Amino acid sequence: MLTMKKIQVYIVPICLLPLFVRGPALSAASYDPQDVAARIQRVEHGLIPNPGIIVKGQPPSKAGLVERMKVYRVPGLSIAVINEYGIEWEEGYGIRESGGTGPVTPETLFQAASISKPVAAATALYYVEKGILGLDEDINSRLRSWKIPENAWTRKGKVTLRELLSHTAGLTVSGFPGYAEGKELPSLKQILDGVKPVNTPPIKVDIEIGSSFRYAGGGYTVLQQLLIDVLGRPFPYIVRDAVLIKLDMSQSTYEQPLPQALSGRAASGHRPDGSVLPGKWHIYPEMAAAGLWTTPTDLALFAREIMLAKEGKSDRILSQVIVELMLTPIKEGAGLGLFVKGNGRDFQFSHSGGNEGFRCYMMAYPKRGQGAVIMTNSDLGGDLLPEILRSLSAEYNWPDFKPVEKEAATVAGSELEALAGTYKFTPVDRIKITVGNGCLFADPVFVPPDGKASCVFFPESPLSFFSTETDVTLTFAKNAQGQVTGLNWRRGENQRKALRIK
Structure with missing residues (x-):
């Protein structure tokens, strides 16, 4: 739920503490309502999902604010934007309390x-x-x-x-x-x-x-x-x-x-x-x-x-x-x-x-x-x-x-196929790697905030891969004979090693 508010700053005077005295307001810059409305629309529909990685030369995948609120289970939020030293716009989104109907407005505390x-x-x-x-x-x-x-x-x-x-x-x-x-x-x-x-x-x-x-x-x-x-x-x-x-x-x-x-x-x-x-x-x-x-x-x-x-x-x-x-x-x-x-x-x-x-x-x-x-x-x-x-x-x-912005390397299909297979972290925790369109598909992989899904991984090098869907990186290991023996899963400071079993 979105609550549209005025473009120029306006504060509803309420008495939050006894003896309140309203102070003089600074004048805000003058904004064209149509221009600002268009800006708000672009902001609302221009979210680049975490981890905020895009592939050079490819248009980034963008999402809507309300959609991303649902992903993160954020019932409500409020935004105020300053431009030219004035409050250009203020918006409320969603609800004050899950299960309720009270909308978040710019006046919500x-x-x-x-x-x-x-x-x-x-x-x-x-x-x-x-x-x-x-x-x-x-x-x-x-x-x-x-x-x-x-x-x-x-x-x-x-x-x-x-x-x-x-x-x-x-x-x-x-x-x-x-x-x-x-x-x-x-x-x-x-x-x-x-x-x-x-x-x-x-x-x-x-x-x-x-x-x-x-x-x-x-x-x-x-x-x-x-x-x-x-x-x-x-x-x-x-x-x-x-x-x-x-x-x-x-x-x-x-x-x-x-x-x-x-x-x-x-x-x-x-x-x-x-x-x-x-x-x-x-x-x-x-x-x-x-x-x-x-x-x-x-x-x-x-x-x-x-x-x-x-x-x-x-x-x-x-x-x-x-x-x-x-x-x-x-x-x-x-x-x-x-x-x-x-x-x-x-x-x-x-x-x-x-x-x-x-x-x-x-x-x-x-x-x-x-x-x-x-x-x-x-x-x-x-x-x-x-x-x-x-x-x-x-x-x-x-x-x-x-x-x-990261650049995806070009890796030969035969080199990618050599990485395909099943890798085991523990007896019950495994990850499957498949190949398609010059990339790897890893399933399952952690996707914020707490889910798992199949994710596309782009090559940074023949053995190192990144994703735009998760902050997990994958690095593959080879033995002295050049055979792929395992992978290293990294997310921030956390690392996990998996042995190849198929």
Whole structure:
């Protein structure tokens, strides 16, 4: 199910938090509705299925978005696309909950998961610019209700805000599973200390501070406590006043649990088998790390503001100077709340997110004034995201998210026939290789997300073969006499060897 929405940006004003004040909206670029409608159609029908490999000289096989949602058992998703620094289009697809009829619209709320972090980081940087926080001051000197535990590592160095935001503080706990309906919710201090009813370890420094990048949702939970201690207010209100109101993100809240008044507009999370997450979604008291409920449109407003600020065209929340700091990589492409790559017009910032039952992605090119936000209500949504991004990249001529082009070698028919046969991984696990049209057919082969089928494999060399249907590669082995004795099956880091038996 597709829900058409307006071409130019328009946000329905709703009161997600008390004392909401609607901020001034930036004018969006003017788009021709017919041109945009045609673009949407091309994006929707231009998905190159995973693994995103195409054969040089051959037209790629393309699929429709709704078709691919069914393959990955993604009940619903929502997209917002930025072009020329404006939100060019926004669309909802599918349904909020499997078995239901409520459609996903651009106003449907999704869990942003780890995309909560860049918004929280921008909030902290807002108070840095106000002189209330320092990027390089000892965090423990500002924390009041809890302190980072002292140990050998903290005696060698002190954790700073810069290190918290860039995942270089040496803190533990990469992510949080949240709390299912009916489970006792811990306090923030219990989360930091790792004591019952918490489902994650204590947050502490256990490697040299500043020495390396290690993704740490624990660091953003410390940030949450820091902002509460320094400002003396609930965390959702702090972010609301620093960022959400100023950017007209009127469909966003960090409130956990989600207020009952908003639950009817929220998407339910789904497991890989398509079943609804018990309780519909988990609760995340780790708000700064994973607690934002929002829409692609609201996150697009955030991404647009960061782009404009970097280009010196806006300072609604942060100045150009502080945004440049935010987008300067410290280690392994991690800036202050965002990940960055590329240079010049190809410079990009991004962040992904994954909560139980939800997967999402936000990216933007500041020099190009382009970007996109995609949010899904499924654990398998992350597998669908690259296919959507490839289609968007083709339509908007982005430098990234391109399919991998491989050249098929010409191999003599006799050499291919020599590979045909049956190969055994285990007594009950076998693969059959046949030949046709200058290629090999392998049956069965793993096809994402969890199926098996007969797949075509193109030769890269007389003994190495790739497919456009799966990320499995096949390499055949010969003995000293030149006889084919087996094959090596590889998928990423996983390898399996099979002996030829026929």
